[in-house]
Amino acid sequence: MSKYNMRDVAKLAGVSIATVSHTINNTRSVSERSKSKVLTAIDQLGYSPDVFARGMRTGKKNIIGFIVPDISNKYFATIIERVEDVISDKGYILTILNTKEDPAREIEHVRYLVSGVVDGLLIASTLEDIGDLRAMLPDGLPVVLVDRKDESARYDSVVVSNYQALYQGVRRLVKDGHRRIGYVAGMPRLSTTKERLGAYVQAMKDCSVPLEEGFVQYGNSMQESAYSCMGELMGKNCTAIAVSNGQMSLDAFEYACANGLEIGRDVDLLCFSDFDNTLVKYFPMYVVSQPVKDLGYLAGKQILARIENESAPVREVLLCGAFFSKNDPKEF
Amino acid sequence: MSKYNMRDVAKLAGVSIATVSHTINNTRSVSERSKSKVLTAIDQLGYSPDVFARGMRTGKKNIIGFIVPDISNKYFATIIERVEDVISDKGYILTILNTKEDPAREIEHVRYLVSGVVDGLLIASTLEDIGDLRAMLPDGLPVVLVDRKDESARYDSVVVSNYQALYQGVRRLVKDGHRRIGYVAGMPRLSTTKERLGAYVQAMKDCSVPLEEGFVQYGNSMQESAYSCMGELMGKNCTAIAVSNGQMSLDAFEYACANGLEIGRDVDLLCFSDFDNTLVKYFPMYVVSQPVKDLGYLAGKQILARIENESAPVREVLLCGAFFSKNDPKEF
DNA sequence: AAATCTTATAAAAACGTTTACGATTTTCCA
């Protein structure tokens, strides 16, 4: 089975190349006789149309790109899965580019994808400034921002706000008797980091709990990075620690285990759970749970909608995380 | 910033379209004068070459496809990440198709990808018979099988054998006093399932431990499927249970927690750990650890090598899992 | 039987590149 083209099919079927195209695409009436001849010829040669040639001619690529910061982070893996679900129903395939949280890599990937490769683009950007993105994106290209808002309201976005849930969680820690509450933040440049940190700070303030120097530690959400933050915070005699994303929550758990701290007794943990997380179900942790599957689903739907109708008004989808206290049953 | 083509660049620069192409690709000498004119024109228009047109003309797509059974399974997510690492160094981008363990979806995806979309293809197949794959794959297409051998030795493969490790693990369970050892197997059609089951059976036999009816339960490695298997096995008064992949190991752990079983006392678990798994480090479990990062790395290298030299002899890369007993330090 | 309309087909242009081929200019040396 090597590569044949339409000409080969046409010759074998004894019809013109145009007829072959039209029978394949049902794009104008073809006599039964010709149609069957073409179909058997296609079958016989194992022919399938060249995707690149078709893409070039029609401008339609049937590809949607997704730029993610970290593909092996289960948070994004789950989003990706849902997106793929949604768009593959409509005949699109998904091309994934991994930036590894590296802005330079992200720019490189965007540059590549926009040069006529995709029909639409999902971006979970790690860029400090969305403006940098805007400069690279061609005017007509459908784009949906995932997990990241666009202040200029130029692109659709699907984000989840954890402000309320985290605020509530920190207040609950105070209510349960904690005064020394540490916080492990994500990368400073991300909007989610700022939002969540704001929730923590506001909750502390509203509860009139002093926020000591060093109570806020910055991790980078890559594997193991929060481990050392935990060390710092425990060194400051924190009795509870809030951790601001799923990946780092695992690190925090690991730190506790490794240092013989019993969670719920020696230290309380307010964690993020991005998915079906076994840990948070069976250990007495406070949890902010993110509707990550919905996030993926809605992101997929949104890019399809945008491709369908490029001139629809910009849409911002906002989901909310939910807070569960340490003894709540965690049904999510 | 809308779409320009070479003709636009050529006109603006006052040179021919060929000169533009050649300056872009460094494919023949161009005078400094022309070169700089072209470069500024490109910059001015924000031009970048159309990937599809180029792909059609040259036949080179710079895309490698990866067909995976379950993208949100951390085992595969990790492999994917490593593969992307390796191939993006060489200028390739990765297109990922998720089959959700569904053979029909896999076939659909393969059909799509082989029609001139990719320069090479990685497949972690869930098909019962690799022969079905072979029938669809064009002759010249570079293909590497991941996590799955090809009995006909027609395609390169990168697989990890856990026979030894699992065999060793089961024997160790016996040595530590267990007689009633249950087994949670994966999907029957997979070669890895057969291999691992073989290791368990052989170990039991070699230790002269009777293998009772119902000691082997089949899960499907999707979320939660091993949960019910655990129920069955505990109902048969097993004192130890071996679980044959990473995803299902998490289920088993969850089952134990949910039912108030303390691991290492009420029941012993022989688990698979596909990655940096916090659980297995801090609970007294027996563990088979898979070199999953190496697997991804080698798979990426192999597809590049195959693209580079299509006529090189077929290569089978075989990695081995490692066994750790429940009180060993788990440094992996 | 001529004229018209419908249907089926073929021929050819176009998409945006790369590249083979040929042409022109420049450089260099006798």
Added chain:
DNA sequence: TGGAAAATCGTAAACGTTTTTATAAGATTT
């Protein structure tokens, strides 16, 4: 200064589709 060699460049063909335009055949109406 003449001419050969080297350097530079432009024209046009090709890649495999889709789609427009033109044509031929068959069916229907006048």
